[in-house]
Amino acid sequence: MRDLENPTTLPDDEVDISALLQTLWNGKFWIVLAALIGLALGGYYTLRIATPYYTATSVVMLESRQEQVVDIESVVTGLGGDQLTINTEVEVLQSRGLIRKLVDELGLIDDPEFNGYLQEPSRFSIGGVIGLVLGSDDDPEPVSEETILNGVVNNVLGTISVANVRQSYVFQITAVTQSPEKSALIANTLADLYILDQLEAKFQATEQATEWLSGRVSELQAALENAVGAVKDFNAETDLISPETLSLLNRQLKEQRDRLTDIRAAQVAAQGQLTTLNAAISTNDLTEIARIAEDRTFDRLLTAQANGQEGAEAAIATRIDQIRTRISQEEARARQQIATLTTAIAELENQITRQSADLVTLQQLEREAEASRLIYEFFLNRLKETSVQQGIQQADSRVLSRAVIPGGPSAPRHSVFMMISLVMGGLLASAGLIIRELLQNTFRTAEDLESHTGITVMGQIPQIPARHRRGVLDYLSEKPTSAASEAIRNLRTSLLLSNMDQTTQIIMSTSSVPGEGKTTQSIALAQNLSGLGKKVLLVEGDIRRRVFSEYFSIDKDHGLLAVLAGDVTLDEAITHNDQLGADILTGEKSNINATDVFSSQRFKDLLRDMRAQYDYVIIDTPPVLAVPDARVIGQWVDAILYTVKWDETSRQQVSEGLRSLESVNIRVSGLVLGQINLRGMRRYGYGKGYKDYQGYYDN
Structure with a gap:
């Protein structure tokens, strides 16, 4: 069965360009007629209805190089030449604060071009049509001065544009108004106010920095005096030794700890020797006793016994008692020395700990006093530098060229507007023909x-x-x-x-x-x-x-x-x-x-x-x-x-x-x-x- 829903010539998702072109050719009369009507309307509008506007441009350059009168760092540094800085300055030139100064400087709030409340309503405006239809003669509600001022600022912003000349530090300030003199005046005044605003910002920042530094220097001077007094008072209240003496005490403490370690090892060895000796005596193991005692006399007695010398056994027994007594005395002396050294070490540690704490406290007080002195001297020097800067401030920009009064209107451009009207009329007619053709649901051929x-x-x-x-x-x-x-x-x-x-x-x-x-x-x-x-x-x-x-x-x-x-x-x-x-x-x-x-x-x-x-x-x-x-x-x-x-x-x-x-x-x-x-x-x-x-x- 044939597909009666879709044409057989083209898929659904394609457009027959030749058919659309044929549609436009078939409707060429309407396209030409619409284009001529657009041309006529455009000409009538530009010649009889449109308000002429005049454009004036002043040029400002950003100073990336600053004169260095004295080698003193400024409170407000000069502007850099990076793209972020340039973009920022463009926004500053169009800021509401600067435009508000412009409005006040030139009295633009009294200009009907910017203050809509001073304009007579047109019969063709929305308000005029509503008033004509309703026939209302009531006075409008009063508007606050701030509301009027904000509206004027908005309107002035709409007439001003700022652009950075590519690959340069130059800004073009352009004003477009209904008066050639007014356009030039606004462009030049805004450039002057921008430079003056930079100087005022620097003066204000320097003045605020001087005032703040003065108060800060006074505070730091008092803090320095307190820190120096604290060092003196601590020295008077404590009996401090020098860091060198404290180092000798630490060395002495280490030597006593090493000696204590050695004595403890000797005491442990003597106690072990005595225990082993007693065990050998209990078994009457003379060889083991000789190994433990390491005594030459005992060794000769053993030789004599082996040779059958009379009285050797009694001498051996006596010598064993002497050896045991000697080892016991050595172990007891070691214990006595351990006790003595332990007490001495504890006393020396306490002395060192006390002296170290006092020394640390003194050093901390001295560091704080030195830091207070350095900070005080830095702020004092900065206060003096800032006071000097108040008389040598420079703006970061300068005017390269002032705006001149334009000789003729910049808009509307009659030939361009009429050409656009001609093209728009033809385009609208073409769009209408194409839409009508696309929406066609019947058959014509x-x-x-x-x-x-x-x-x-x-x-x-x-x-x-x-x-x-x-x-x-x-x-x-x-x-x-x-x-x-x-x-x-x-x-x-x-x-x-x-x-x-x-x-x-x-x-x-x-x-x-x-x-x-x-x-x-x-x-x-x-x-x-x-x-x-x-x-x-x-x-x-x-x-x-x-x-x-x-x-x-x-x-x-x-x-x-x-x-x-x-x-x-x-x-x-x-x-x-x-x-x-x-x-x-x-x-x-x-x-x-x-x-x-x-x-x-x-x-x-x-x-x-x-x-x-x-x-x-x-x-x-x-x-x-x-x-x-x-x-x-x-x-x-x-x-x-x-x-x-x-x-x-x-x-x-x-x-x-x-x-x-x-x-x-x-x-x-x-x-x-x-x-x-x-x-x-x-x-x-x-x-x-x-x-x-x-x-x-x-x-």
């Missing part, structure tokens, strides 16, 4: 209709200029060479040649909705076919709305339903119209279900009889979206013409109508774009073909 449906457009029928429906045949008969007549002939040719393999005998004409011109087209096609000498039958397939009576004068009461019911024969029901040159079978209003009628065998038999008697049978059926009659009849015909009204039938209606036929496997033979408004075609830019060929038509 056969190409668009074919692209949307994928079905061939067999005919393009212009509107028939008849005042009423009965005048359609008169017009076609009287104007056989008119554009409408030629369009019907083209439709006939396309229809007959569309299927050379099968005879096109029964033709159904339908549409999406009523009022699309399918009936007029059916009548015109019947007249054209009869003009070929063919026998043609025109059947009114709409048994709900009988519209043939609006085109023809028919006296017979019997019609299609009577034939199907068998009340009359086909020959008895038909009416021949000489102007049409064809027979007519009208419909009949009835409560019978039309779907049942056209699905019946009798209707099929009737179509067979019509084929036998006529060369062509044209059945005018109801719209597809209104009733299902066309979907039923379409199954028995040879060709189907589907009429779409020019620039009126929506794309959705056409898609739904064709889809309803395809749902029952009915193929539309061709589309007809009907009731084309030739003037409208030319207005949209699509009527060039008709214009080129209008010499062939007699309308």
